[in-house]
Amino acid sequence: MRLAGLRCRVPESxxxxxxxxxxxxxxxxxxxxxxxSSTEAVLALLEPEPAYGYTLKxxxxxxxxxxxxxxxxxxxxxxxxxxxxxWIAQSQVQxxxxxxxxxxxxxxxxVTAIDGWVGTPQAPDLFATSSLYARVTVxxxxxxxxxxxxAGQRKVHLERMRELxxxxxxxxxxxxxAITYELTHLDADLRWIEESGTRLTSMTGEDGGAIDA
Amino acid sequence: MLEARHVGLSYxxxxxxxxxxxxxxxxxxxxxxxxxxxxxxxxxxxxxxxxVPDEGEVVVGGIELTGLSDRDRSRLRxxxxxxxxxxxxLVPELTLLENVMLPLQLLGHRSGPARARGLDLLGVLGIxxxxxxxxxxxxxxxxxxxxxxxAMIHEPAMVLADEPTGALDSINAEAILDALVAMTTxxxxxxxxxxxxxxxxxxxxxxxxxxxxxxxxxxxxxxA
Numbered sequence: 001m002r003l004a005g006l007r008c009r010v011p012e013s014x015x016x017x018x019x020x021x022x023x024x025x026x027x028x029x030x031x032x033x034x035x036x037s038s039t040e041a042v043l044a045l046l047e048p049e050p051a052y053g054y055t056l057k058x059x060x061x062x063x064x065x066x067x068x069x070x071x072x073x074x075x076x077x078x079x080x081x082x083x084x085x086x087w088i089a090q091s092q093v094q095x096x097x098x099x100x101x102x103x104x105x106x107x108x109x110x111v112t113a114i115d116g117w118v119g120t121p122q123a124p125d126l127f128a129t130s131s132l133y134a135r136v137t138v139x140x141x142x143x144x145x146x147x148x149x150x151a152g153q154r155k156v157h158l159e160r161m162r163e164l165x166x167x168x169x170x171x172x173x174x175x176x177x178a179i180t181y182e183l184t185h186l187d188a189d190l191r192w193i194e195e196s197g198t199r200l201t202s203m204t205g206e207d208g209g210a211i212d213a
Numbered sequence: 214m215l216e217a218r219h220v221g222l223s224y225x226x227x228x229x230x231x232x233x234x235x236x237x238x239x240x241x242x243x244x245x246x247x248x249x250x251x252x253x254x255x256x257x258x259x260x261x262x263x264x265v266p267d268e269g270e271v272v273v274g275g276i277e278l279t280g281l282s283d284r285d286r287s288r289l290r291x292x293x294x295x296x297x298x299x300x301x302x303l304v305p306e307l308t309l310l311e312n313v314m315l316p317l318q319l320l321g322h323r324s325g326p327a328r329a330r331g332l333d334l335l336g337v338l339g340i341x342x343x344x345x346x347x348x349x350x351x352x353x354x355x356x357x358x359x360x361x362x363x364a365m366i367h368e369p370a371m372v373l374a375d376e377p378t379g380a381l382d383s384i385n386a387e388a389i390l391d392a393l394v395a396m397t398t399x400x401x402x403x404x405x406x407x408x409x410x411x412x413x414x415x416x417x418x419x420x421x422x423x424x425x426x427x428x429x430x431x432x433x434x435x436x437a
Contacts, residue, residue, distance in 0.1 A: 161415035169391060183412065190411045 038070055040117040042078045043087055043110055044138040050091050050105035053079055063141075064134055079104055087113050118144055121156040124186055132189075136196065147200055150193045157186050157193070214239050214274060215260055215371055215403055221268030222255055222426075229255040230266065231426045237419075239370070242394065242404040244414035247423035253407045254375060256423065260405065261294060261373050262286035274370055291319055295364030295402075297374040297393070302360070303348040309359040310335065310344040316367040327366075334362040338392055354385030361389060365396050371403035378413060390416045 041064045045056055053075045061069040070078075079102075082088045087110030092103040118135045132153055139146035161183060168179045215237045222230040230252050237243050247253045258264040259271055262278045265286075271278040274293055278286055290296075295316070303312045310331050317327035335341045338358040343351055351359075357377065364372050374393065378386035390406075394416050397404040406417060414420045422429040 158411070158415060158420060161411065162418075165415050168387075183415070187412050 038064075038074060039078055039081060040114065041134055041138070042070075042075065043082055043106065044114050044118075044142065046088055046104055046106040047111060047114060047142055050103045052101055052103055056104075063137060082110070085109075085113075114138065114142070115144075118142075118149060119152065121152040124153070124157045124160040124189070132193075147197060150197050150200070154190060154193050157190050161186050161190075214272070215405065216272040217256065217260060217266075217269065218272065219269035220256070220259055220266045220271065222259060222264065222266045229426055230259070233269070233423075233426070233428055235421060235428060237371075237403050237405060239403055240398075240401040241419065242397065242417040243406070244417040244420045245405060245407045245423065246409060246411075246414055246420055247429075248409065251423040252426040253423045255426075257373055257375055257405070257407050261296060262290050291316065292367070293370045295367070295369040295372040297357070297360050297364045297372065297377045299376040299379040300353075303356055303363075305348050308345050308347060309340070309351065309356075312348065312359055313362040313366055315363060320367060330366055331362065334366055335359065337396070338362055339388075352385075354381055354388065357381060357385070357389050358392065361392055361396070365400075365402070368400060369402060371405065372397055374404070374406045376408055377406060378410070379408075383412075386413070 038060065042056055042060060045051065045059045045063070051059070053072070056079075057070055057072055057075045060075070079088065083090070083104075086107060088104045088106055090102050091105040094101040094103075118139050122131055132149070135149050136146050138144070139149050164179050164183050164186075168176060168183070171179050217233055217235045220230055220233045221228075233252070233256055235243075235256070245253045245256065255264070259266045260273075262271065262273070262281070265279055269279075273289060276289060278289070281289065303309070304315070307315070310328065313331040313334060314324070314327040317330065318324065332341060332344055335344050335358075338361060340351075340355050340358050343355055343359075348356055348359075357380075360377075364374075372393065377393065378389050381389065390413060393404065393406075396402070404417065406413060408414055
Protein backbone atom coordinates (compact mmCIF):
# COMPACT_ATOMS: atom_id res chain seq x y z
CA MET A 1 0.00 0.00 0.00
CA ARG A 2 1.40 3.38 -1.01
CA LEU A 3 0.22 6.62 0.45
CA ALA A 4 1.16 10.13 -0.49
CA GLY A 5 4.70 10.72 0.67
CA LEU A 6 4.43 7.95 3.22
CA ARG A 7 5.92 4.52 3.44
CA CYS A 8 3.54 2.26 5.25
CA ARG A 9 4.73 0.39 8.34
CA VAL A 10 1.32 -0.45 9.70
CA PRO A 11 0.85 -4.11 10.53
CA GLU A 12 -0.99 -5.91 7.72
CA SER A 13 -3.85 -6.68 10.11
CA UNK A 14 -4.51 -2.98 10.48
CA UNK A 15 -4.71 -2.23 6.74
CA UNK A 16 -8.17 -2.15 5.23
CA UNK A 17 -8.45 -3.54 1.76
CA UNK A 18 -12.21 -3.75 1.33
CA UNK A 19 -12.18 -1.41 -1.66
CA UNK A 20 -8.64 -0.61 -2.65
CA UNK A 21 -8.28 2.24 -5.08
CA UNK A 22 -5.61 3.76 -7.25
CA UNK A 23 -6.03 7.49 -7.31
CA UNK A 24 -4.38 10.14 -9.44
CA UNK A 25 -2.75 13.18 -7.76
CA UNK A 26 -5.47 15.59 -8.88
CA UNK A 27 -8.02 13.67 -6.86
CA UNK A 28 -6.68 15.21 -3.73
CA UNK A 29 -7.05 18.74 -4.98
CA UNK A 30 -10.78 18.53 -4.45
CA UNK A 31 -10.35 16.45 -1.34
CA UNK A 32 -8.60 19.24 0.54
CA UNK A 33 -11.01 20.79 2.96
CA UNK A 34 -11.61 24.07 4.72
CA UNK A 35 -12.46 22.68 8.11
CA UNK A 36 -12.45 19.13 9.42
CA SER A 37 -12.36 17.31 12.71
CA SER A 38 -8.65 17.59 13.49
CA THR A 39 -8.76 14.82 16.10
CA GLU A 40 -9.85 12.07 13.73
CA ALA A 41 -7.84 13.45 10.83
CA VAL A 42 -4.60 13.48 12.84
CA LEU A 43 -5.37 9.98 14.05
CA ALA A 44 -5.91 8.83 10.45
CA LEU A 45 -2.54 10.26 9.46
CA LEU A 46 -0.89 7.98 12.00
CA GLU A 47 -2.47 4.87 10.52
CA PRO A 48 0.11 4.28 7.75
CA GLU A 49 3.15 4.67 9.99
CA PRO A 50 4.37 6.23 13.26
CA ALA A 51 5.17 9.94 13.02
CA TYR A 52 6.44 12.93 14.96
CA GLY A 53 4.18 15.87 15.73
CA TYR A 54 6.12 18.07 13.31
CA THR A 55 5.50 15.65 10.44
CA LEU A 56 1.83 15.29 11.34
CA LYS A 57 1.33 19.04 11.28
CA UNK A 58 2.68 19.26 7.72
CA UNK A 59 0.72 16.22 6.52
CA UNK A 60 -2.47 17.59 8.04
CA UNK A 61 -1.98 20.96 6.36
CA UNK A 62 -1.36 19.21 3.04
CA UNK A 63 -4.45 17.01 3.07
CA UNK A 64 -6.96 18.77 5.26
CA UNK A 65 -5.86 22.28 6.20
CA UNK A 66 -5.16 24.29 3.09
CA UNK A 67 -7.20 27.22 4.39
CA UNK A 68 -6.94 26.32 8.07
CA UNK A 69 -3.49 24.98 8.84
CA UNK A 70 -3.09 23.34 12.20
CA UNK A 71 -1.01 25.19 14.80
CA UNK A 72 1.80 23.23 16.48
CA UNK A 73 0.05 23.76 19.82
CA UNK A 74 -3.09 22.18 18.39
CA UNK A 75 -1.10 19.21 17.10
CA UNK A 76 0.36 18.42 20.51
CA UNK A 77 -2.91 18.99 22.37
CA UNK A 78 -4.61 16.67 19.87
CA UNK A 79 -1.89 14.05 20.36
CA UNK A 80 -2.30 14.28 24.15
CA UNK A 81 -6.04 13.83 23.78
CA UNK A 82 -5.57 10.82 21.48
CA UNK A 83 -3.07 9.29 23.90
CA UNK A 84 -5.47 9.69 26.83
CA UNK A 85 -8.14 7.91 24.81
CA UNK A 86 -5.70 5.05 24.20
CA TRP A 87 -5.87 5.52 20.43
CA ILE A 88 -2.16 6.28 20.07
CA ALA A 89 0.97 5.54 22.06
CA GLN A 90 4.49 6.90 22.17
CA SER A 91 6.75 4.35 20.54
CA GLN A 92 10.01 6.21 20.92
CA VAL A 93 11.35 9.26 22.74
CA GLN A 94 14.56 10.88 21.51
CA UNK A 95 16.42 13.15 23.87
CA UNK A 96 18.64 15.85 22.37
CA UNK A 97 19.76 19.39 22.88
CA UNK A 98 16.24 20.77 22.47
CA UNK A 99 12.91 19.33 23.56
CA UNK A 100 12.45 15.57 23.44
CA UNK A 101 11.17 14.22 20.12
CA UNK A 102 8.31 11.80 20.57
CA UNK A 103 7.34 9.29 17.89
CA UNK A 104 3.65 8.38 18.02
CA UNK A 105 2.00 5.23 16.67
CA UNK A 106 -1.62 4.24 16.35
CA UNK A 107 -3.10 1.48 18.52
CA UNK A 108 -5.63 -1.18 17.56
CA UNK A 109 -8.29 0.89 19.36
CA UNK A 110 -7.23 3.87 17.28
CA VAL A 111 -7.77 1.93 14.05
CA THR A 112 -11.20 0.93 15.32
CA ALA A 113 -11.95 4.59 16.06
CA ILE A 114 -11.08 5.54 12.48
CA ASP A 115 -13.33 2.75 11.20
CA GLY A 116 -16.18 4.22 13.22
CA TRP A 117 -15.50 7.80 12.17
CA VAL A 118 -15.16 7.07 8.46
CA GLY A 119 -18.10 4.69 8.35
CA THR A 120 -20.65 6.62 10.42
CA PRO A 121 -22.80 9.13 8.51
CA GLN A 122 -23.00 12.52 10.17
CA ALA A 123 -26.06 14.43 11.18
CA PRO A 124 -26.83 16.26 7.94
CA ASP A 125 -26.37 19.81 9.16
CA LEU A 126 -25.32 22.54 6.79
CA PHE A 127 -21.65 21.91 7.27
CA ALA A 128 -21.69 18.13 7.14
CA THR A 129 -19.95 18.02 3.80
CA SER A 130 -16.73 19.60 5.04
CA SER A 131 -16.23 16.64 7.33
CA LEU A 132 -17.60 14.32 4.66
CA TYR A 133 -14.71 15.39 2.42
CA ALA A 134 -12.33 14.34 5.16
CA ARG A 135 -13.97 10.97 5.71
CA VAL A 136 -14.00 10.23 1.98
CA THR A 137 -10.37 11.31 1.70
CA VAL A 138 -9.32 9.08 4.58
CA UNK A 139 -11.29 6.21 3.06
CA UNK A 140 -9.48 6.69 -0.25
CA UNK A 141 -6.07 7.01 1.40
CA UNK A 142 -6.51 3.97 3.58
CA UNK A 143 -8.25 1.64 1.13
CA UNK A 144 -11.56 1.70 2.99
CA UNK A 145 -14.76 1.76 0.93
CA UNK A 146 -15.33 5.41 0.00
CA UNK A 147 -18.48 4.44 -1.90
CA UNK A 148 -20.00 3.16 1.33
CA UNK A 149 -19.17 6.45 3.05
CA UNK A 150 -21.00 8.34 0.30
CA ALA A 151 -23.96 5.95 0.26
CA GLY A 152 -24.41 6.15 4.02
CA GLN A 153 -24.35 9.94 3.99
CA ARG A 154 -26.78 10.05 1.05
CA LYS A 155 -29.30 8.00 2.99
CA VAL A 156 -29.08 10.28 6.02
CA HIS A 157 -29.34 13.40 3.86
CA LEU A 158 -32.47 12.08 2.14
CA GLU A 159 -34.09 11.26 5.46
CA ARG A 160 -33.43 14.81 6.67
CA MET A 161 -34.82 16.25 3.42
CA ARG A 162 -38.04 14.26 3.89
CA GLU A 163 -38.36 15.67 7.42
CA LEU A 164 -37.79 19.17 6.12
CA UNK A 165 -40.38 18.77 3.33
CA UNK A 166 -42.96 17.71 5.92
CA UNK A 167 -42.12 20.75 8.08
CA UNK A 168 -42.11 23.09 5.08
CA UNK A 169 -45.75 22.38 4.30
CA UNK A 170 -46.74 23.97 7.61
CA UNK A 171 -44.07 26.67 7.73
CA UNK A 172 -44.39 30.37 7.03
CA UNK A 173 -42.19 33.46 6.89
CA UNK A 174 -38.65 33.11 8.25
CA UNK A 175 -39.23 29.46 9.18
CA UNK A 176 -40.08 28.69 5.57
CA UNK A 177 -36.97 30.47 4.34
CA ALA A 178 -34.79 28.64 6.86
CA ILE A 179 -36.20 25.28 5.81
CA THR A 180 -35.80 25.92 2.09
CA TYR A 181 -32.27 27.21 2.72
CA GLU A 182 -31.37 23.93 4.39
CA LEU A 183 -33.17 21.88 1.74
CA THR A 184 -31.32 23.64 -1.05
CA HIS A 185 -27.95 23.06 0.60
CA LEU A 186 -28.68 19.41 1.29
CA ASP A 187 -29.70 19.03 -2.34
CA ALA A 188 -26.34 20.51 -3.39
CA ASP A 189 -24.57 18.07 -1.04
CA LEU A 190 -26.45 15.19 -2.60
CA ARG A 191 -25.45 16.25 -6.10
CA TRP A 192 -21.82 16.31 -4.98
CA ILE A 193 -22.22 12.89 -3.33
CA GLU A 194 -23.70 11.42 -6.52
CA GLU A 195 -21.09 13.00 -8.74
CA SER A 196 -18.32 11.75 -6.44
CA GLY A 197 -19.80 8.27 -6.52
CA THR A 198 -19.49 8.32 -10.29
CA ARG A 199 -15.93 9.65 -10.10
CA LEU A 200 -14.92 6.96 -7.62
CA THR A 201 -15.55 4.34 -10.28
CA SER A 202 -13.04 5.93 -12.61
CA MET A 203 -10.51 6.39 -9.77
CA THR A 204 -10.36 2.70 -8.94
CA GLY A 205 -7.49 1.00 -10.69
CA GLU A 206 -7.62 -2.52 -11.97
CA ASP A 207 -4.63 -3.67 -9.97
CA GLY A 208 -6.11 -2.38 -6.75
CA GLY A 209 -4.44 -1.85 -3.43
CA ALA A 210 -2.29 1.15 -4.24
CA ILE A 211 -2.94 4.82 -3.78
CA ASP A 212 -0.54 7.31 -5.32
CA ALA A 213 -0.56 11.02 -4.92
CA MET B 214 -50.73 -2.60 -5.44
CA LEU B 215 -48.38 -2.14 -8.38
CA GLU B 216 -45.73 -4.74 -9.03
CA ALA B 217 -43.07 -5.61 -11.60
CA ARG B 218 -41.69 -9.13 -11.39
CA HIS B 219 -38.39 -9.87 -13.12
CA VAL B 220 -39.21 -7.54 -15.96
CA GLY B 221 -36.90 -7.44 -18.98
CA LEU B 222 -37.22 -5.25 -22.05
CA SER B 223 -35.10 -4.69 -25.16
CA TYR B 224 -35.38 -2.25 -28.02
CA UNK B 225 -33.63 -4.13 -30.80
CA UNK B 226 -30.09 -4.80 -29.59
CA UNK B 227 -30.42 -2.32 -26.74
CA UNK B 228 -31.25 -3.80 -23.37
CA UNK B 229 -33.49 -1.27 -21.59
CA UNK B 230 -34.52 -3.32 -18.53
CA UNK B 231 -32.91 -6.39 -16.95
CA UNK B 232 -34.62 -8.49 -14.30
CA UNK B 233 -36.36 -5.55 -12.66
CA UNK B 234 -38.55 -6.31 -9.65
CA UNK B 235 -40.41 -3.59 -7.77
CA UNK B 236 -43.48 -3.57 -5.57
CA UNK B 237 -45.41 -0.52 -4.43
CA UNK B 238 -48.12 -1.15 -1.88
CA UNK B 239 -51.44 0.66 -2.05
CA UNK B 240 -51.10 4.24 -0.85
CA UNK B 241 -47.31 4.20 -1.07
CA UNK B 242 -45.32 6.89 -2.82
CA UNK B 243 -42.10 6.12 -4.64
CA UNK B 244 -39.54 8.23 -6.48
CA UNK B 245 -37.96 6.32 -9.36
CA UNK B 246 -34.56 7.91 -9.90
CA UNK B 247 -31.66 7.44 -12.23
CA UNK B 248 -29.59 9.14 -14.88
CA UNK B 249 -30.80 9.61 -18.40
CA UNK B 250 -30.90 6.21 -20.12
CA UNK B 251 -31.01 4.27 -16.84
CA UNK B 252 -34.35 2.68 -17.75
CA UNK B 253 -36.71 4.57 -15.47
CA UNK B 254 -39.05 5.74 -18.23
CA UNK B 255 -39.04 2.27 -19.80
CA UNK B 256 -40.07 0.83 -16.45
CA UNK B 257 -42.79 3.46 -16.08
CA UNK B 258 -44.14 2.54 -19.53
CA UNK B 259 -44.19 -1.14 -18.58
CA UNK B 260 -45.96 -0.41 -15.28
CA UNK B 261 -48.52 1.72 -17.11
CA UNK B 262 -49.13 -1.02 -19.66
CA UNK B 263 -48.03 1.21 -22.53
CA UNK B 264 -45.24 -1.23 -23.36
CA VAL B 265 -45.38 -4.99 -22.84
CA PRO B 266 -42.09 -6.32 -21.44
CA ASP B 267 -40.24 -9.14 -23.19
CA GLU B 268 -39.81 -10.97 -19.90
CA GLY B 269 -41.50 -11.02 -16.53
CA GLU B 270 -44.85 -9.77 -15.34
CA VAL B 271 -46.53 -6.51 -14.38
CA VAL B 272 -49.38 -6.78 -11.89
CA VAL B 273 -51.76 -3.89 -11.30
CA GLY B 274 -54.29 -4.33 -8.52
CA GLY B 275 -54.13 -8.11 -8.84
CA ILE B 276 -54.44 -8.12 -12.64
CA GLU B 277 -51.52 -9.37 -14.70
CA LEU B 278 -51.07 -6.75 -17.44
CA THR B 279 -48.85 -8.65 -19.81
CA GLY B 280 -51.56 -11.19 -20.54
CA LEU B 281 -54.11 -8.58 -21.64
CA SER B 282 -54.88 -7.33 -25.13
CA ASP B 283 -53.98 -3.76 -26.12
CA ARG B 284 -57.62 -2.78 -25.75
CA ASP B 285 -57.94 -4.29 -22.27
CA ARG B 286 -54.71 -2.68 -21.13
CA SER B 287 -55.95 0.69 -22.38
CA ARG B 288 -59.21 0.22 -20.52
CA LEU B 289 -57.43 -0.77 -17.32
CA ARG B 290 -55.15 2.25 -17.64
CA UNK B 291 -58.14 4.52 -18.11
CA UNK B 292 -60.01 3.11 -15.14
CA UNK B 293 -57.22 2.62 -12.63
CA UNK B 294 -54.41 5.00 -13.51
CA UNK B 295 -53.79 8.68 -13.77
CA UNK B 296 -50.76 9.88 -15.69
CA UNK B 297 -48.88 13.18 -15.50
CA UNK B 298 -46.22 14.00 -18.07
CA UNK B 299 -43.41 16.55 -17.96
CA UNK B 300 -45.18 19.04 -20.20
CA UNK B 301 -48.76 18.36 -19.10
CA UNK B 302 -49.76 17.14 -22.55
CA LEU B 303 -53.14 18.79 -22.36
CA VAL B 304 -55.33 18.68 -25.48
CA PRO B 305 -54.83 22.14 -26.99
CA GLU B 306 -58.30 22.29 -28.57
CA LEU B 307 -59.98 21.96 -25.17
CA THR B 308 -60.23 24.35 -22.23
CA LEU B 309 -58.55 23.47 -18.93
CA LEU B 310 -61.84 22.24 -17.50
CA GLU B 311 -62.62 20.12 -20.56
CA ASN B 312 -59.16 18.58 -20.29
CA VAL B 313 -59.73 17.77 -16.64
CA MET B 314 -63.14 16.22 -17.37
CA LEU B 315 -61.77 14.01 -20.14
CA PRO B 316 -61.17 10.77 -18.17
CA LEU B 317 -64.68 10.82 -16.69
CA GLN B 318 -66.21 11.46 -20.09
CA LEU B 319 -64.22 8.61 -21.65
CA LEU B 320 -65.49 6.39 -18.85
CA GLY B 321 -69.07 7.36 -19.76
CA HIS B 322 -69.91 9.68 -16.88
CA ARG B 323 -72.53 12.39 -17.44
CA SER B 324 -71.10 15.80 -18.19
CA GLY B 325 -72.88 17.64 -15.35
CA PRO B 326 -71.27 15.74 -12.46
CA ALA B 327 -67.99 15.55 -14.39
CA ARG B 328 -67.98 19.34 -14.79
CA ALA B 329 -68.76 19.85 -11.10
CA ARG B 330 -66.02 17.46 -10.07
CA GLY B 331 -63.57 19.13 -12.45
CA LEU B 332 -64.34 22.59 -11.10
CA ASP B 333 -63.97 21.28 -7.58
CA LEU B 334 -60.49 19.90 -8.31
CA LEU B 335 -59.38 23.03 -10.14
CA GLY B 336 -60.48 24.96 -7.05
CA VAL B 337 -58.43 22.71 -4.78
CA LEU B 338 -55.44 23.38 -7.04
CA GLY B 339 -56.06 27.13 -6.98
CA ILE B 340 -56.93 27.67 -10.64
CA UNK B 341 -60.75 27.55 -10.69
CA UNK B 342 -60.84 30.97 -12.33
CA UNK B 343 -58.94 29.53 -15.32
CA UNK B 344 -61.44 26.73 -15.94
CA UNK B 345 -62.57 28.13 -19.29
CA UNK B 346 -59.15 29.31 -20.43
CA UNK B 347 -57.48 27.70 -23.40
CA UNK B 348 -54.32 25.72 -22.69
CA UNK B 349 -52.26 28.25 -24.63
CA UNK B 350 -53.37 31.10 -22.39
CA UNK B 351 -52.03 29.69 -19.10
CA UNK B 352 -48.54 29.29 -17.65
CA UNK B 353 -46.64 26.02 -17.48
CA UNK B 354 -47.37 25.73 -13.76
CA UNK B 355 -51.08 26.33 -14.27
CA UNK B 356 -51.21 23.79 -17.11
CA UNK B 357 -49.44 21.25 -14.89
CA UNK B 358 -51.97 21.83 -12.11
CA UNK B 359 -54.70 21.02 -14.64
CA UNK B 360 -52.77 17.88 -15.61
CA UNK B 361 -52.74 16.82 -11.95
CA UNK B 362 -56.49 17.42 -11.72
CA UNK B 363 -57.01 15.34 -14.88
CA ALA B 364 -54.92 12.52 -13.42
CA MET B 365 -56.97 12.49 -10.20
CA ILE B 366 -60.54 13.20 -11.37
CA HIS B 367 -61.60 9.58 -11.84
CA GLU B 368 -60.11 8.59 -8.45
CA PRO B 369 -57.55 6.17 -9.87
CA ALA B 370 -55.86 3.54 -7.75
CA MET B 371 -52.47 4.90 -8.83
CA VAL B 372 -50.90 7.96 -10.37
CA LEU B 373 -47.79 7.66 -12.52
CA ALA B 374 -45.87 10.87 -13.12
CA ASP B 375 -42.95 11.21 -15.53
CA GLU B 376 -40.75 14.19 -14.55
CA PRO B 377 -43.91 16.15 -13.64
CA THR B 378 -41.99 19.24 -12.55
CA GLY B 379 -39.08 19.02 -14.97
CA ALA B 380 -40.22 22.09 -16.92
CA LEU B 381 -41.16 24.23 -13.92
CA ASP B 382 -39.38 26.69 -11.65
CA SER B 383 -38.75 25.57 -8.06
CA ILE B 384 -41.74 27.36 -6.49
CA ASN B 385 -44.20 25.95 -9.04
CA ALA B 386 -42.55 22.54 -8.79
CA GLU B 387 -43.01 22.57 -5.03
CA ALA B 388 -46.68 23.53 -5.36
CA ILE B 389 -47.36 20.76 -7.91
CA LEU B 390 -45.68 18.13 -5.76
CA ASP B 391 -47.43 19.30 -2.62
CA ALA B 392 -50.73 19.01 -4.48
CA LEU B 393 -49.91 15.56 -5.88
CA VAL B 394 -48.78 14.22 -2.51
CA ALA B 395 -51.71 15.76 -0.60
CA MET B 396 -54.32 14.46 -3.04
CA THR B 397 -52.90 10.98 -3.36
CA THR B 398 -52.35 10.70 0.40
CA UNK B 399 -55.91 11.76 1.23
CA UNK B 400 -57.38 9.23 -1.21
CA UNK B 401 -54.95 6.38 -0.52
CA UNK B 402 -53.74 6.53 -4.12
CA UNK B 403 -50.41 4.93 -4.97
CA UNK B 404 -47.96 7.45 -6.43
CA UNK B 405 -44.93 6.74 -8.61
CA UNK B 406 -42.85 9.71 -9.76
CA UNK B 407 -39.99 9.37 -12.23
CA UNK B 408 -37.41 12.05 -11.53
CA UNK B 409 -33.71 12.80 -11.51
CA UNK B 410 -34.19 15.53 -8.88
CA UNK B 411 -33.45 14.80 -5.20
CA UNK B 412 -35.70 17.64 -4.06
CA UNK B 413 -38.60 16.00 -5.90
CA UNK B 414 -37.70 12.62 -4.45
CA UNK B 415 -37.68 14.02 -0.93
CA UNK B 416 -41.45 14.63 -1.20
CA UNK B 417 -42.04 10.88 -1.43
CA UNK B 418 -41.83 8.06 1.09
CA UNK B 419 -39.42 5.85 -0.78
CA UNK B 420 -36.72 6.17 -3.39
CA UNK B 421 -35.67 3.54 -5.91
CA UNK B 422 -32.57 4.13 -8.02
CA UNK B 423 -31.99 2.64 -11.46
CA UNK B 424 -28.74 2.21 -13.36
CA UNK B 425 -28.21 0.54 -16.73
CA UNK B 426 -31.67 -1.00 -16.75
CA UNK B 427 -31.46 -2.49 -13.27
CA UNK B 428 -32.58 -1.38 -9.84
CA UNK B 429 -29.63 -0.40 -7.68
CA UNK B 430 -31.42 0.28 -4.43
CA UNK B 431 -33.43 -0.71 -2.63
CA UNK B 432 -34.25 -4.14 -4.01
CA UNK B 433 -38.00 -3.94 -3.89
CA UNK B 434 -39.41 -0.65 -2.80
CA UNK B 435 -38.17 -0.80 0.76
CA UNK B 436 -37.76 2.55 2.48
CA ALA B 437 -34.69 4.43 1.30
